[in-house]
Amino acid sequence: MDQGNTTFLLLAAALVLLMTPGLAFFYGGLVKAKSVVSMMMLSFGALGLIGVLWVVYGYAIAFSGAGTDTYIGIDGLFGIDTANIGLEGLLEVPEGAAYPPLAFAAFQATFAIITVALISGAIADRAKFGAWMVFAGVWATLVYFPVASWVFNFSLAEDGSFSDGGWITYGLQETFGLGAIDFAGGTAVHINAGAAALALALVLGKRVGFQKGAHVPHNPPFVLLGAGLLWFGWFGFNAGSELAADGVAAVAFINTIAAPAAALLAWLVVEKIRNGKATSVGAASGAVAGLVAITPACASLTPMFAILLGIIAGAVCAVAIDLKFSLGFDDSLDVVGIHLVGGLIGTLYIGFFANGTGLVQSGDATQLLVQAIGAFAVMIYSFVLAFVIGLIIEKTIGFRVRNEDEIAGIDTIVHGEEAYLFSERERV
DSSP, rough: HHHHHHHHHHHHHHHHHHHHHHHHHHHHSSSOGGHHHHHHHHHHHHHHHHHHHIIIHHHHHHTTTSOOOOOOSTTTTTTTOOOOSEEEEEEOOOOOOOSHHHHHHHHHHHHHHHHHHHGGGGGGGBBBBHHHHHHHHIIIIIIIIHHHHHOOOOOEEEEOOEEEEEEIIHHHHHSSSOOOOOOSSIIIIIHHHHHHHHHHHHHHOOTTTOOOOOOOOOOHHHHHHHHHHHHHHHHHHHHGGGGGHHHHHHHHHHHHHHHHHHHHHHHHHHHHHHHHHHHHHHHHHHHHHHHHHHTTTTTTSSSHHHHHHHHHHHHHHHHTTOOOHHOOOOOOOOHHIIIIIIHHHHHHHHHHHTTTSSSHHHHHOOOHHHHHHHHHHHHHHHHHHHHHHHHHHHHHTSSOOHHHHHOOIIIIISSSOSSSSOOHHOOO
């Protein structure tokens, strides 16, 4: 076991876990003052629920056969041998492995948590907390855990090297000679969450008074704080996905600076041209769009191509967030416009500019083909199941709060709390 790589992986896991509270601040600042507690609780609820489900059975589903001999999970299911559940068994490290299996399990748990939390931005101001928790648990079980296996799963050979694994990465390689590249989760995290967000936005319908300019962020400093925490945590997300402190992790790290920085600038340019003002919320949104786009590609691009990707993602996502007004769906906090669109851009961009295998360098479109197969398979699967799950919840226990509660602000109705204690004069 390499203690340096183990330390690196554990620190990366801590960074990624911090992203979920960061997301809570980012989303919380974007909603109205009377629903900020509700909005932030959707992220913290996901943190609690998915953290438990991952330990109980999520890891067993996502990484069946990944070389771990023991794990606390459903005994005997999904190929996980838990006959020896004692502490000694958990501390065992397979011969040739660079880190304990539980370090990897902890790292991947944080991915599951943030993916589910991302979806909540599409249903801001109008979702019941209990219904959201039901959706989060079912969607994670039926969608995220299997999709994580499609993308991230691998098997270890006896010498400690990777062999086969998920069909998007390894299965497509057997068929086409190249597997889809998704280094840190463009498909499994961002396209997956963005497609589910679109489905839930359609199920819950539009907010009261939905129109362009009707809902403005109540706290831009929260948005900037959240974006800063997300960017900080994203270094663990991207560089940590190398699972080793080496040159590839360094490439992922520098690209996690370059792409979002370029996207931030591109978003502000689009805002300035379109509205005459560059906003703080636009800066934060642009940075997140760049982070989303670079996630699958961070280890496959040179820094200059990462900057180009950031420019494209920032500009396109800045335009894409207005699609909800022309197409008539209410994606409250632009999860579709940033995560689904940004994830698609980053995943498909690899097909053109991946070092060595992209169309530009190789003259071969195979990489682009497998990128498209992986991206659209995840998008369709997630959208369909999220729509069905959300619709069943809406028709049974109800997913959306009453219109009058939405207008009044759902913090006090759902949670019995207020984010800000106003004086009677300020309440008027």
